[in-house]
Each structure stands twice: as structure tokens, then as C-alpha cells.
Amino acid sequence: MKHYTVAFAGNPNTGKSTLFNLLTGLRQHTGNWAGKTVISAEGEFTHNNRVYKAIDLPGTYSLYSNSADEEAARDYIIFEQPDVTLVVLDATSLERNLNLALQVLEITGRAVVCINLIDEARKFGIDINLKAISKRLGVPVVAISARNKIGIDALLDQVERVATGAFTSKPLQITYNDEIEQGIAQLVPMIEGVIGSKYPARWIALRLMDGDDSLLTSLKANMDPKSTSNAKEVVGHGVTACH
């Protein structure tokens, strides 16, 4: 039987490990500071007779190269290419949390957005229009409470749809200003020429324009050794960095 992989991404403290523990029966540390996940943990769970490998990534505010955690989460999503990236958001601060969801969607459409802490949101009278968010993002969006075990089956049904390809996502693609879009248009064919279509060229173009050397290093390390010598050329083509 095929094992699907599901990576749990999200801002720190959004309940990723609580959900991971609930599903896998493992005991990843949870909690405010002392329990912070610093390395990715792996476990397994089943749903509708399908087996899933779960990877609990460290909490990050972005997928740029600001810290080892962000690089680890980014590299896992780009290079390991999980069947599903489950983006766990805090229902009480959606605006801040959605930023990471948008970054994931720039990398992959194989994603499910999981709005956790729905119990807390309800206490504050926050009403979340899941349908509208899902339509806008182009991927399934489910509200849960990992701590109170609410919405878990519905979440796993959506994970299954994305994992099996039953759901065709239309991930929201952000359009940037003309200067950036022109840079992307120049870089994408060069990037695809060097690394093929396996990796998200548009996102890589954006990161290269931002001067993200760590991504370049990871790319080289993960690429076929024959083609690594070309990687430098892509950034050497003189597209101005946009900060």
C-alpha cells in the first residue's frame, strides 16, 4: 500500500505538535516555549485504511532563510515534496498566520489549510468563513481544535483528497509589481533550464531576487551533481535584487 507523506507547517505555537501527537499517538513536546519543536519529528497515522507518514516541522513565521528552522521547513517542503503540506494556522490571529499559508502555496498546491484553536476563536466571537477562504486560496480549508479533538475526521478527509489527487487545487498566486514580475519572467526559463520543472521555479526566482544564498546552497546540494555547476549561472545573469 502506498504511504502518503504529510508535513505539518505553521507559525510557532499553532498546535502542530498537539495535532501530530493526537494523530500519531506519539508524544512530541507541546507548549509555549519549553516545548517548542526544534527538529522535525516523524510518526504515522491511518485514515480510511490509508497510511500516512506525518512530519512535524518546526514552527516558522516564513519560509525564507532567517533561521535554521525556516531553512529546515523550507527545504523539506521543496526537496522532499510531501504529498500534502498541512498548514496549521491559529484561528485567533489568521491575518498574521495566513502569510505562511501564502508562502506555502507559492511552493506547492498540494496543501490543506487547517485552522486550529477554533475553540479559542469562538470564545472571542470570531466567525471564520471557511468557504470564502478556501475559494480564495484554492485549497481545502478546515477548522479544528486539536486539543478538543474537534473537526479531525473532516480534516483527514481533505488530506486524503489532496494526497490521492481527488482534489485539484488552484493555489492562489500572488501578482507582484511590474519590476518583480519582469524579473520572474526573465529568471523562470533560466531556472527551469538548469533544474527542470521538478522544483517551484517562480518561487525560486523570487527568492533569488531577494538574494537568498541559503536557498541556492540547498538547491545545489539537492540537485543532480552534474547540473550543480550551472546553478551559479542563474543568479549571475544580472537580475537586480528587489528588497
Ligand SMILES: Nc1nc2c(ncn2[C@@H]2O[C@H](COP(=O)(O)OP(=O)(O)OP(=O)(O)O)[C@@H](O)[C@H]2O)c(=O)[nH]1
Ligand atoms: N485552546 C486550544 N489550545 C490548543 C489547541 N491546540 C493546541 N493548543 C495549545 O497550544 C499550545 C501550543 O501547542 P503546540 O502543539 O506545542 O504548538 P506547535 O505549533 O507545535 O508549536 P512549535 O513547535 O513551537 O511550532 C499548547 O499549549 C497547546 O495545548 C486547541 O485546539 N485549542
Ligand SMILES: [Mg+2]
Ligand atoms: Mg511543535
